[in-house]
Amino acid sequence: MHSKSVxxxxxxxxxxxxxxxxxxxxxxxxxxxxxxxLFENGLGLDSIDSLEIGVILRKKYSIKIATVTDEVxxxxxxxxxxxxxxxxNREASK
Numbered sequence: 001m002h003s004k005s006v007x008x009x010x011x012x013x014x015x016x017x018x019x020x021x022x023x024x025x026x027x028x029x030x031x032x033x034x035x036x037x038l039f040e041n042g043l044g045l046d047s048i049d050s051l052e053i054g055v056i057l058r059k060k061y062s063i064k065i066a067t068v069t070d071e072v073x074x075x076x077x078x079x080x081x082x083x084x085x086x087x088x089n090r091e092a093s094k
Contacts, residue, residue: 010083018079021056022049034080042078050076061086 015029018038022045036042039050053076057063063086065072075085 011079014079035078
C-alpha cells in the first residue's frame with residue numbers, strides 16, 4: 001500500500017509532466033482532478049496525446065508498455081490510475 005503523500009506527490013508530478021509535454025498552456029495542475037478522465041469528456045486528450053504520455057512514462061519512470069491492451073488503456077484513464085500504475089511497476093521491479 002502506498003502512502004497518501006507519495007501518491008499525491010506523484011499525481012502532481014504527472015499533471016505537470018502532462019501539461020508541459022502536451023503544451024497545455026491554459027491548464028494548471030490544480031485544474032486537473034486526479035479522478036478526472038484524461039480522454040474524451042474529461043481533459044479532452046486524444047490517441048496522439050496518449051502516445052506522448054507513454055513516451056514520457058518510458059523515459060522518466062522506466063515503464064515498459066509492450067502493447068496497448070484494454071488493461072493499459074484503463075491505467076491511462078486518469079492521473080490517479082497512472083500514478084498507481086507507476087507505483088506498482090516500481091514495486092514489481094524491486
